[in-house]
Amino acid sequence: MDRRAFIKLSAVTGTSATLASCGSPENHLIRFVPDDEIVPGVAEWKPSICPLCQAGCGLHVRVMEADVDVTRNGQRGVVKMGVAKKLEGNPVHPINQGRLCPRGQAAIQITYHPDRLTHPLKRSGARGSGQFQEITWDEALADLMSHLDALAAAGDQRSLAFLTRPRRSRRHDLIALFLNRYGAPPPLTFELFGEDVLRRANAMSFGREQLPTFDLARSRYVVAFGADFLGTWNSPVSQNAGYGLMRQGRPGMRGKFVQIESRMSQTGANADEWVPVKPGTEGVLALGLAHVMLADGLRPAGAAGQAGAVIDGWSAGLSDYAPEQVEQQTGIKAATITRLAHELAEFQPAVAIIGGAPLAQTNGLFQAVAVNALNALVGSVGQPGGVFFTPQTSVAQAPPSTVTSSLDKVAADLLSAPRSPIQVLLVDDANPVFATPHAWRVREAFGKIPFIASFGNFLDETSILADVILPDHSFLESWVDARSESGAMVAVASVAPPVMRPLYQTRAMPDVLLEVGRRLQRPLNLTWQTFDAMLHEGVAALPAPASGDAWSAAQKQGGWWGEMVIAAPPTPIAKTAPVRFTEAQFDGAPADYPFHFLPYASQAFLDGSLAHLPWMQELPDPLTSAMWSSWVEINPKTAERLKIAPGDVVEIRSQHGSIRASAVVSPGLAPDVIAMPVGQGHETFTRYASGRGANPVSILAPVAESETGTLAWAATRVQISRAGGDNNQLILFAGEAHEHPYGHAR
Amino acid sequence: MASLAYHCTGLLLLVAATGGVAACHTTPRGQAESTSVFTPARRTAGAAVKDFFGVRPKAVQPIAFPHDVHIAKGLACTEYCHESVTKGPIAGLPSVKTCLICHAAIATDRPIIQTITELESKGVDIAWQRVYGYAAEAHVRFNHAPHIRAGVECSTCHGNVGRQTVAERVVDLSMGFCVNCHKSKNASNDCLTCHF
Numbered sequence: 001m002d003r004r005a006f007i008k009l010s011a012v013t014g015t016s017a018t019l020a021s022c023g024s025p026e027n028h029l030i031r032f033v034p035d036d037e038i039v040p041g042v043a044e045w046k047p048s049i050c051p052l053c054q055a056g057c058g059l060h061v062r063v064m065e066a067d068v069d070v071t072r073n074g075q076r077g078v079v080k081m082g083v084a085k086k087l088e089g090n091p092v093h094p095i096n097q098g099r100l101c102p103r104g105q106a107a108i109q110i111t112y113h114p115d116r117l118t119h120p121l122k123r124s125g126a127r128g129s130g131q132f133q134e135i136t137w138d139e140a141l142a143d144l145m146s147h148l149d150a151l152a153a154a155g156d157q158r159s160l161a162f163l164t165r166p167r168r169s170r171r172h173d174l175i176a177l178f179l180n181r182y183g184a185p186p187p188l189t190f191e192l193f194g195e196d197v198l199r200r201a202n203a204m205s206f207g208r209e210q211l212p213t214f215d216l217a218r219s220r221y222v223v224a225f226g227a228d229f230l231g232t233w234n235s236p237v238s239q240n241a242g243y244g245l246m247r248q249g250r251p252g253m254r255g256k257f258v259q260i261e262s263r264m265s266q267t268g269a270n271a272d273e274w275v276p277v278k279p280g281t282e283g284v285l286a287l288g289l290a291h292v293m294l295a296d297g298l299r300p301a302g303a304a305g306q307a308g309a310v311i312d313g314w315s316a317g318l319s320d321y322a323p324e325q326v327e328q329q330t331g332i333k334a335a336t337i338t339r340l341a342h343e344l345a346e347f348q349p350a351v352a353i354i355g356g357a358p359l360a361q362t363n364g365l366f367q368a369v370a371v372n373a374l375n376a377l378v379g380s381v382g383q384p385g386g387v388f389f390t391p392q393t394s395v396a397q398a399p400p401s402t403v404t405s406s407l408d409k410v411a412a413d414l415l416s417a418p419r420s421p422i423q424v425l426l427v428d429d430a431n432p433v434f435a436t437p438h439a440w441r442v443r444e445a446f447g448k449i450p451f452i453a454s455f456g457n458f459l460d461e462t463s464i465l466a467d468v469i470l471p472d473h474s475f476l477e478s479w480v481d482a483r484s485e486s487g488a489m490v491a492v493a494s495v496a497p498p499v500m501r502p503l504y505q506t507r508a509m510p511d512v513l514l515e516v517g518r519r520l521q522r523p524l525n526l527t528w529q530t531f532d533a534m535l536h537e538g539v540a541a542l543p544a545p546a547s548g549d550a551w552s553a554a555q556k557q558g559g560w561w562g563e564m565v566i567a568a569p570p571t572p573i574a575k576t577a578p579v580r581f582t583e584a585q586f587d588g589a590p591a592d593y594p595f596h597f598l599p600y601a602s603q604a605f606l607d608g609s610l611a612h613l614p615w616m617q618e619l620p621d622p623l624t625s626a627m628w629s630s631w632v633e634i635n636p637k638t639a640e641r642l643k644i645a646p647g648d649v650v651e652i653r654s655q656h657g658s659i660r661a662s663a664v665v666s667p668g669l670a671p672d673v674i675a676m677p678v679g680q681g682h683e684t685f686t687r688y689a690s691g692r693g694a695n696p697v698s699i700l701a702p703v704a705e706s707e708t709g710t711l712a713w714a715a716t717r718v719q720i721s722r723a724g725g726d727n728n729q730l731i732l733f734a735g736e737a738h739e740h741p742y743g744h745a746r
Numbered sequence: 747m748a749s750l751a752y753h754c755t756g757l758l759l760l761v762a763a764t765g766g767v768a769a770c771h772t773t774p775r776g777q778a779e780s781t782s783v784f785t786p787a788r789r790t791a792g793a794a795v796k797d798f799f800g801v802r803p804k805a806v807q808p809i810a811f812p813h814d815v816h817i818a819k820g821l822a823c824t825e826y827c828h829e830s831v832t833k834g835p836i837a838g839l840p841s842v843k844t845c846l847i848c849h850a851a852i853a854t855d856r857p858i859i860q861t862i863t864e865l866e867s868k869g870v871d872i873a874w875q876r877v878y879g880y881a882a883e884a885h886v887r888f889n890h891a892p893h894i895r896a897g898v899e900c901s902t903c904h905g906n907v908g909r910q911t912v913a914e915r916v917v918d919l920s921m922g923f924c925v926n927c928h929k930s931k932n933a934s935n936d937c938l939t940c941h942f
Binding site for chain 2: 032
């Protein structure tokens with residue numbers, strides 16, 4: 001069509017549109033009297049907390065007036081209200097120090113999402129059909145309470161389960177307390193990229209069951225084993241800030257950074273030296289480095305203390321880990337191993353980091369303990385430029401949760417038992433139907449639970465199974481809190497009041513729990529009327545600042561932070577048998593399934609829980625520039641051998657299923673590894689994520705880390721084949737990887 | 747002639763841009779009320795055409811507010827009703843709550859005051875319409891507060907409201923008007939002072 005034709009056509013379309021138009025409906029809406037005193041046009045900055053990952057970054061929210069569509073007494077209208085317009089990092093918060101990652105920036109879209117659930121819903125069709133009808137809060141609460149009362153009357157309180165994410169906050173303390181008072185088991189937690197392996201390793205090596213904090217700003221040498229610490233792992237904003245200072249914050253001194261991993265991550269792309277390693281052998285390399293240090297007399301074996309003692313063969317000088325042997329296992333040249341060990345010993349302070357895929361192998365605990373021992377040997381534990389543990393505030397009042405059974409076992413029990421061991425399931429902030437391998441059969445298992453209630457803001461694969469949905473406020477409309485496990489040198493208990501009034505007929509989940517606890521036939525005796533009273537009590541127990549009280553100061557600045565005198569020293573470590581090297585096991589015979597399948601946390605979506613945010617869909621992946629789509633990364637040589645060109649549709653098949661995705665040919669991974677970001681492939685998750693791309697988690701093997709039982713999500717082998725030509729599903733922001741113009745056989 | 751051609755082409759394109767959203771907006775039952783996604787397009791083709799030519803309808807206020815009566819009683823503009831004018835960019839329009847600060851006691855026998863009292867008790871506000879203001883395409887960012895601080899009278903830009911009942915647009919706030927005043931008072935005439 002030429003320009004002239006376009007203009008003519010536009011005129012015709014426009015005319016018909018004019019005839020069809022019927023005026024602006026806004027002018028006919030009622031305007032309600034505002035509740036707030038607002039100075040129009042003047043921004044107010046209020047503190048809040050980013051809810052998207054465990055880091056717990058402080059937010060600074062720009063609040064200004066806006067006309068908001070509301071329904072009051074059944075009448076639609078508009079009201080002027082102070083609402084959140086922009087999220088930035090809280091400049092005084094010790095974790096993120098005024099910075100914020102792109103995911104945090106996009107968190108504002110949760111509040112204004114067009115597919116947010118705006119009122120309580122009751123299932124009206126078959127379970128999973130997505131048919132719901134609107135009900136009132138009275139009806140929703142009555143429904144939930146009648147089920148809880150019925151369980152209590154039958155003496156069957158242990159059949160109540162609460163599924164959530166493992167997070168440290170008063171919100172989660174309240175969930176645990178609610179269950180404890182009711183007589184139910186502790187909360188069932190699930191997170192795909194959970195960190196239980198590293199916590200357990202840190203407990204064994206250092207007596208702290210906690211994620212580590214790195215003083216990168218003062219390091220001179222950093223060696224990371226698989227940890228995407230600048231992108232998605234642990235406390236990324238805090239680590240980015242420290243990394244920036246390490247590289248450019250000290251005139252004349254630029255710290256060196258070596259990344260060891262199987263697939264080049266965003267973090268690896270920043271490294272001075274990127275060392276590819278065979279999946280599952282990172283721990284062997286760490287002990288290889290330690291061997292060189294011991295053999296060359298750079299450090300005495302005793303320097304590692306307890307962290308060394310938990311390794312089998314440590315005191316004997318790790319004789320099985322000579323560079324030549326390590327080369328055979330890891331694929332890294334012996335000379336490189338020797339050089340790295342010498343650099344690590346000589347550039348002080350130095351620190352080693354492990355996270356991500358190496359911990360998601362069947363030998364994950366061994367790998368973590370090996371890197372811990374290396375850190376201890378180098379002398380970086382508790383030293384400037386090394387590894388620390390963020391002091392924890394002891395405000396937890398809920399009884400410490402006993403060991404929770406893992407979700408795969410719960411699902412298996414549900415499927416095998418004649419009567420479902422869970423009669424009532426409450427779900428908050430968890431979507432295991434999406435984020436677990438299909439081999440766990442979570443959807444099928446949940447189908448056997450008679451009553452499911454969800455507190456979700458959105459319909460996702462799990463909440464669509466619910467019988468009743470009691471939608472929570474968005475975080476900007478609620479009292480929020482977080483106790484950061486890592487990322488700061490001081491103890492941090494973030495807390496913040498709502499920054500705006502609720503837009504819809506939603507209620508804060510903690511307030512709903514408190515109300516239900518009061519109104520049950522056997523009340524649960526939860527002392528607080530509202531959640532903010534509970535938060536107040538927690539913060540008031542902390543040391544007060546020099547002037548004023550802790551609670552007012554915390555509300556104003558977005559939390560309490562400071563030095564914490566730990567009442568009791570960390571629990572001494574139970575003597576365990578030394579950790580022995582075990583070879584990583586992979587699901588699928590190498591002959592039939594020749595490729596290691598490496599799913600990884602997506603920069604935009606983490607474990608997929610952010611795929612509903614259009615800004616995140618629109619964010620180009622830092623390495624491939626792909627967006628709005630799924631892709632699989634394949635080594636150029638492999639692609640050439642299998643005649644796969646960039647953009648071609650590739651079928652990836654494991655022993656447990658198959659998915660299809662577009663190929664991205666990338667030199668940043670070994671020929672026998674293929675990698676795929678997690679996050680797309682939602683069936684039900686708002687208009688932006690539903691039916692888009694494929695979910696790599698679905699085909700993972702149900703293989704567990706051998707010591708902790710957590711999902712070993714990097715232990716699946718797959719076969720791949722070209723399934724078709726370019727179907728235009730892969731959307732790249734920057735075309736091809738121009739620096740590597742490979743010839744592709746068609 | 748060239749200018750006319752420019753306008754015509756632009757108009758057609760504008761009309762095209764609105765076409766997609768010009769149909770009547772109805773909210774399907776059972777859906778959330780606020781499912782609209784941001785779009786720069788106008789609600790109707792007519793609105794797009796009018797905006798393009800800067801044609802604005804005369805503001806019709808829901809209540810014929812007598813400015814003259816209130817000013818004659820000695821009320822300053824910046825007291826109660828437009829009090830944000832000294833604090834920020836926007837002068838602000840009073841809600842019915844503000845009316846009742848005085849009218850809870852004054853002139854309560856008048857039908858119009860009774861109407862306002864009734865509105866307030868229902869929690870419904872008066873939908874005042876904008877009288878002055880710039881089109882979004884002008885990219886003007888006007889801030890009242892510095893003008894008030896510089897001692898500019900309200901009447902300089904809004905005319906003698908003391909002689910008006912319902913406020914009317916009596917001063918043409920063209921760019922020339924602004925620039926002349928800025929020149930005479932040695933205020934900045936940099937583009938970015940007013941435009942973004």
